[in-house]
Amino acid sequence: MKAARFARHGGVEELEVVDVPDPACGPEDVVIRVGATSLNGFDPMILAGTTGLKTPLPMTPCGDFAGEIAEVGPEVMGWNVGDRVCPHPYVLGEGMTGETRLGAASQYVRIPASNLIATPDGVSDVEAASLPIAYGTAHRMMTTRGKLRAGEKVLILGATGGVGTCCVQLAKSVGAEVIVTGSAAWKLDRLRKLGADHVIDTSQEDFVDAAHRICGRPRVFGGGGVDVVVNYIGGETWAKSLKCLKRDGRMLTCGATAGFEPPTDIRFIWSFEQNIIGANGWTPDEQREVLQMVSDGRLKPVIHAARPLAAIAESMQELIDRKVVGKSILLPFDEGADGP
Ligand SMILES: NC(=O)c1ccc[n+]([C@@H]2O[C@H](COP(=O)([O-])OP(=O)(O)OC[C@H]3O[C@@H](n4cnc5c(N)ncnc54)[C@H](OP(=O)(O)O)[C@@H]3O)[C@@H](O)[C@H]2O)c1
Numbered sequence: 001m002k003a004a005r006f007a008r009h010g011g012v013e014e015l016e017v018v019d020v021p022d023p024a025c026g027p028e029d030v031v032i033r034v035g036a037t038s039l040n041g042f043d044p045m046i047l048a049g050t051t052g053l054k055t056p057l058p059m060t061p062c063g064d065f066a067g068e069i070a071e072v073g074p075e076v077m078g079w080n081v082g083d084r085v086c087p088h089p090y091v092l093g094e095g096m097t098g099e100t101r102l103g104a105a106s107q108y109v110r111i112p113a114s115n116l117i118a119t120p121d122g123v124s125d126v127e128a129a130s131l132p133i134a135y136g137t138a139h140r141m142m143t144t145r146g147k148l149r150a151g152e153k154v155l156i157l158g159a160t161g162g163v164g165t166c167c168v169q170l171a172k173s174v175g176a177e178v179i180v181t182g183s184a185a186w187k188l189d190r191l192r193k194l195g196a197d198h199v200i201d202t203s204q205e206d207f208v209d210a211a212h213r214i215c216g217r218p219r220v221f222g223g224g225g226v227d228v229v230v231n232y233i234g235g236e237t238w239a240k241s242l243k244c245l246k247r248d249g250r251m252l253t254c255g256a257t258a259g260f261e262p263p264t265d266i267r268f269i270w271s272f273e274q275n276i277i278g279a280n281g282w283t284p285d286e287q288r289e290v291l292q293m294v295s296d297g298r299l300k301p302v303i304h305a306a307r308p309l310a311a312i313a314e315s316m317q318e319l320i321d322r323k324v325v326g327k328s329i330l331l332p333f334d335e336g337a338d339g340p
Contacts, residue, residue: 009049302326
């Protein structure tokens with residue numbers, strides 16, 4: 001089969017699409033014919049080797065995938081060849097697909113049957129493959145952990161990304177007032193169409209000044225600020241975000257694209273009695289809920305592009321260059337101009 005691989009950490013020049021043996025199906029496993037897989041913010045980090053995680057090499061990128069069962073292990077009950085599935089990519093004892101176990105940027109993937117989740121009718125492989133990591137995590141962060149409520153003001157940083165485009169939709173669906181940041185006007189136009197109430201172009205304006213202009217400067221004893229900041233960017237945005245939060249406000253985080261050891265300013269945390277709330281991953285039930293929301297039309301994954309597997313380096317570079325809104329999809333069996 002064809003699979004994308006990298007044998008050394010580095011930039012996209014380390015990625016190649018090669019012929020490798022098909023995966024062997026263990027007794028409790030299935031092998032899935034991958035209809036679609038998607039890139040996430042962590043894929044360039046795993047490729048670069050900057051996460052602190054130990055990645056076995058060679059590695060195949062991508063954690064998310066959807067497709068149909070091509071082979072069923074002899075001890076598997078309840079699943080059949082041809083069933084459409086969107087597996088949970090975290091495997092007990094093996095870790096995360098695309099991080100510590102071979103990823104889904106390949107034509108076939110082996111996974112324990114216990115990870116399988118059925119793809120609901122009406123949800124395409126492209127849509128399903130865009131959901132688990134970004135939309136599953138966003139759902140857990142905003143709903144289960146963040147408990148976002150109607151009428152709250154929420155500031156979502158880097159809202160143009162995979163996680164962010166889901167956060168915007170979830171916040172709108174509960175009736176929150178949504179303020180977003182993005183680094184280019186064309187990206188912010190897309191977010192307006194998704195329902196964002198206020199947009200901040202970080203190439204033009206400091207987001208703290210803009211948030212104060214929109215919601216007022218927070219006061220210790222009343223008024224101003226946002227109820228919730230969603231910050232998976234970290235780096236220099238971390239301490240600045242504390243300056244946007246109202247008293248008893250909540251900062252939600254699930255990552256640190258721009259750096260996980262940022263300077264902070266603890267004075268804001270005690271003076272404004274702020275709450276820092278982490279969210280990590282998502283449960284299989286949360287993944288089922290997100291798939292169902294798409295099936296019901298309550299959530300629509302934002303797809304930036306769907307390209308053949310051979311375009312993985314170009315797609316990854318676009319993500320690094322911040323030229324993506326939503327999710328980039330790869331199609332392992334697409335034999336298009338760039339096809340495998
Ligand atoms: N803990 C978990 O389970 C979990 C799960 C999923 C994701 N995450 C983390 O959540 C974060 C977002 O993931 P994602 O897949 O949504 O990533 P993504 O699609 O790359 O989106 C991140 C957004 O952040 C902005 N950005 C990118 N690089 C930046 C930089 N150096 N400084 C400031 N802003 C930057 C970009 O928007 P603009 O260019 O428009 O500003 C981009 O659209 C990542 O850190 C990821 O590792 C964690």
